[in-house]
Amino acid sequence: MGxxxxxxxxGSDLSVAQLDNMIDKVSDSSMNNLSWNRTKIYAEADYDxxxxxxxxxxxxxxxxxxxxxxxxxxxxxxxxxxxxxxxQLKIKYQVSAENHLYLLYYYRNQPGTIEDIYxxxxxxxxxxxxxxxxxxxxxxxxxxxxGFSYRxxxxxxxxxxxxxxxxFTANKIASEIITNTLQRQILLPYTNATGSWSVSSTAxxxxxxxKTTFSTSLQWQSTRSIQLQNGQLLPYNTITKTGSxxxxxxxxxxxxxxxxxxxxxxxSHSSADASDNHINQLQQQASVxxxxxxxxxxxxxxxxxxxxxxxxxxxxxxxxxxxIKFKPYKWKTSFELSAVNILNVKVYRSFxxxxxTFTASSYTLPGRIVLLKVMFKL
Numbered sequence: 001m002g003x004x005x006x007x008x009x010x011g012s013d014l015s016v017a018q019l020d021n022m023i024d025k026v027s028d029s030s031m032n033n034l035s036w037n038r039t040k041i042y043a044e045a046d047y048d049x050x051x052x053x054x055x056x057x058x059x060x061x062x063x064x065x066x067x068x069x070x071x072x073x074x075x076x077x078x079x080x081x082x083x084x085x086x087x088q089l090k091i092k093y094q095v096s097a098e099n100h101l102y103l104l105y106y107y108r109n110q111p112g113t114i115e116d117i118y119x120x121x122x123x124x125x126x127x128x129x130x131x132x133x134x135x136x137x138x139x140x141x142x143x144x145x146x147g148f149s150y151r152x153x154x155x156x157x158x159x160x161x162x163x164x165x166x167x168f169t170a171n172k173i174a175s176e177i178i179t180n181t182l183q184r185q186i187l188l189p190y191t192n193a194t195g196s197w198s199v200s201s202t203a204x205x206x207x208x209x210x211k212t213t214f215s216t217s218l219q220w221q222s223t224r225s226i227q228l229q230n231g232q233l234l235p236y237n238t239i240t241k242t243g244s245x246x247x248x249x250x251x252x253x254x255x256x257x258x259x260x261x262x263x264x265x266x267x268s269h270s271s272a273d274a275s276d277n278h279i280n281q282l283q284q285q286a287s288v289x290x291x292x293x294x295x296x297x298x299x300x301x302x303x304x305x306x307x308x309x310x311x312x313x314x315x316x317x318x319x320x321x322x323x324i325k326f327k328p329y330k331w332k333t334s335f336e337l338s339a340v341n342i343l344n345v346k347v348y349r350s351f352x353x354x355x356x357t358f359t360a361s362s363y364t365l366p367g368r369i370v371l372l373k374v375m376f377k378l
Contacts, residue, residue, distance in 0.1 A: 001043035008114045010034040012122050029131075032120040034071045040064070052094065059088040065111060067136065074119045076134050084109040098151035105144050112137030116172075116187065132187040133172065140169045156206035156213075168194040175228040194225040211250040218243050227270075227356045236355040238268045258287045266353045279353045282306040297325040307351050312360075315349050333376040344368040 014030035015023050042063035049056040063084045070077040088106040095101060116137040121129045145164030151157070173190040176183060200219040207214065219242040227234045246260040267278040284304040291297050300322050307315040320342040327334040344367050352359040 001041075003039070003041045006036075006038040006040075008036040010036070010114050010118055012118070012120065014121065014123060029119075030121045031073060032071065032118045032122070033073055034069060034076075034114060034118050036114040036117075037068045039066045054094070055092045057090045061086050067111070069114070069117055069136070071119065074134070076117075076119065078134065078136075080136055082109075082111065082138075084111070095148075098153060100149050101147070102149070103144075103146050106142075108141040110139040110141065112139075121184075127181075127183055129182060129184045131185075133189055135171065135189050137187065138171050142167045157204075159201070159203040161201045162199070164198045166194075166196040166198075168196075173226065173228050175231075177230055188228070190228070192226045194223065196221065196223040198222075213248040215246040215248075216244065223355075225355055229356055234270045234356060236268055236270045238266065238353075238355055240267075241265045254291050256289045258285075258289075260285045268353050268355055270356065277353060277358065278309070279351050280308040295327040295329060297323070299323040309351055312351070315351070317345060317348060318343060319345060332378075333374065336373040336375070338371050338373075340369045340371075341365060342368060 010032055011034070012030075012032045017023055040063055042061065044059065044061035046060075047058040063086075065080075065082050065084065067080045067082075068078070086106070086108050089104070091103040093101045117132055117134065119131055119134060121131045124130050143164060143166045145162065147160060147162035150159040169191070170193075171189060171191055172187045173192045175186050175188045177186075198219065198221040200217065202215070202217040204213060204215040206212070219240075221240045223238045223240075225236050225238070227236055242262065242264050244260060244262040247258075249257040249259075251257060262281075262283045264281040264283070265278060266281075267276050269276045282305070285302070287299065287301045289297070289299045301320065303317075303319040305315070305317045322339045322342060324337045325334065326336075346365055346367050348363045348365055350361050350363075352361070
């Protein structure tokens with residue numbers, strides 16, 4: 001048990017540089033002088049049920065919080081008192097010596113922070129203005145997950161299957177107003193919820209004959225949410241499918257090869273849209289490590305990225321890195337020569353899709369970098 005006291009202030013304003021170099025304030029709606037105080041008293045009780053076959057643990061944390069916030073510019077002066085309980089239950093059932101089932105449940109209350117209640121606009125980046133309502137954001141997250149873990153240590157075979165459901169609730173919704181030059185976001189007092197189902201599985205097996213570990217994983221996730229855009233409430237369903245294959249190969253006593261390929265497909269659909277929006281991504285990574293001597297190491301790493309979206313040109317990138325380490329015998333000095341981005345890629349672009357938001361990002365890279373390190377002990 002314990003207590004905490006928090007005091008914060010948030011101040012901001014926006015100015016505009018005119019063509020004659022005069023600096024003017026935008027308006028009162030772009031200024032903040034917000035004071036925030038949070039007092040919290042909390043206690044937690046934990047219960048454990050030990051056992052060789054059935055194990056369980058229950059956590060019952062309680063917190064009493066009082067929040068006060070004010071901003072004289074907006075005649076804002078409010079106080080909120082809440083009692084929160086965030087229970088968590090874990091159960092593990094040992095089916096056999098190596099296999100087990102598990103169950104997890106928790107509920108999280110997430111009261112807002114000072115950044116949820118400022119009413120004057122803040123320019124978060126060169127295109128986006130943010131402002132919020134006077135009501136404090138209160139969120140709840142409820143999660144249930146279950147799974148099965150399968151192990152055969154003598155055969156070096158491991159597998160798992162997991163399913164989970166997340167339910168998020170909030171007393172506010174982000175209203176986005178999009179124009180040709182700017183995107184404004186305001187938090188409005190509108191109760192909404194988001195539900196997300198996820199199913200995943202993993203497996204790995206070591207082949208003694210090939211001296212190779214094979215691994216694979218699959219995941220499916222569906223998220224349903226509500227978006228408020230330009231005054232319209234739009235229900236969205238975003239589905240993400242992920243699959244990967246990998247192999248770790250031991251070649252002789254001195255060389256190891258690694259390969260991993262991952263395919264990701266993201267699809268977003270709304271009843272207001274005529275068609276789905278989707279992005280396909282293929283990511284491949286391979287590495288070679290060679291240690292001819294105990295004091296010499298060579299490593300080469302390659303990465304390939306392919307992104308496809310209808311209406312946009314494909315994005316293709318290949319990166320390569322290299323490393324050489326050498327430590328002379330009986331020396332207290334070691335040498336390391338590394339090369340990053342050997343192919344000298346200068347610009348990297350990526351796509352991201354989430355509900356009604358499609359983002360195209362571009363990053364400037366420093367290009368090829370070669371670095372020599374000398375490390376020694378005195």
